Amino acid sequence: GQQLNQSPQSMFIQEGEDVSMNCTSSSIFNTWLWYKQDPGEGPVLLIALYKAGELTSNGRLTAQFGITRKDSFLNISASIPSDVGIYFCAGRGAGGTSYGKLTFGQGTILTVHP
Amino acid sequence: DSGVTQTPKHLITATGQRVTLRCSPRSGDLSVYWYQQSLDQGLQFLIHYYNGEERAKGNILERFSAQQFPDLHSELNLSSLELGDSALYFCASSVGAGVQETQYFGPGTRLLVL
Numbered sequence: 001g002q003q004l005n006q007s008p009q010s011m012f013i014q015e016g017e018d019v020s021m022n023c024t025s026s027s028i029f030n031t032w033l034w035y036k037q038d039p040g041e042g043p044v045l046l047i048a049l050y051k052a053g054e055l056t057s058n059g060r061l062t063a064q065f066g067i068t069r070k071d072s073f074l075n076i077s078a079s080i081p082s083d084v085g086i087y088f089c090a091g092r093g094a095g096g097t098s099y100g101k102l103t104f105g106q107g108t109i110l111t112v113h114p
Numbered sequence: 115d116s117g118v119t120q121t122p123k124h125l126i127t128a129t130g131q132r133v134t135l136r137c138s139p140r141s142g143d144l145s146v147y148w149y150q151q152s153l154d155q156g157l158q159f160l161i162h163y164y165n166g167e168e169r170a171k172g173n174i175l176e177r178f179s180a181q182q183f184p185d186l187h188s189e190l191n192l193s194s195l196e197l198g199d200s201a202l203y204f205c206a207s208s209v210g211a212g213v214q215e216t217q218y219f220g221p222g223t224r225l226l227v228l
Contacts, residue, residue: 031214042116042204042219043157050214088157101170102147102217104157 006105022073029091032072118220132193139207146188152201
């Protein structure tokens with residue numbers, strides 16, 4: 001089945017640094033999404049990407065939908081302590097049995113030191 | 115707060131038992147999705163319902179079943195529970211069932227099987 005490889009698994013950074021994480025897939029997705037999950041909470045959508053090559057920003061966050069439709073990256077600029085959490089990429093297929101289904105990466109645990 | 119509610123928040127039960135997890139989607143949302151999050155498998159899609167009808171199935175065990183009621187709330191039934199079923203179970207909802215629909219996640223139900 002479809003699998004997403006997300007890297008890095010964890011990051012320890014200083015406040016103010018920029019962060020980059022990415023996801024690659026063995027198959028094509030029509031939608032790429034980036035979520036953040038805080039402890040004890042459900043994932044919260046950060047950015048949604050719907051077209052190959054699309055570059056979208058949400059405040060200090062920027063994400064891109066890879067041209068091959070098999071990858072995506074998320075950048076966080078000027079990190080702050082509240083950026084701490086687990087970041088997940090997710091892909092959605094075109095239809096059929098994939099309709100509506102999100103496939104998630106393994107997550108990147110981000111720790112920000114003040 | 116995503117507007118999606120899930121009850122109970124925590125559930126502790128024994129092997130062989132059966133439990134029911136409940137989800138109320140955001141007001142106006144017709145789609146409900148169920149996901150399982152465990153340490154070894156990550157976030158996995160289980161099943162999708164749209165306006166009372168099953169739309170897509172993921173890696174859902176035969177011991178698990180779900181339904182969506184006329185008032186659009188959904189229940190996930192887990193039976194003959196095993197230790198490995200211990201996990202966080204998330205419900206998400208979206209307005210429709212299209213590929214660009216944003217899925218909003220609830221806070222989850224943490225299930226512990228002893």
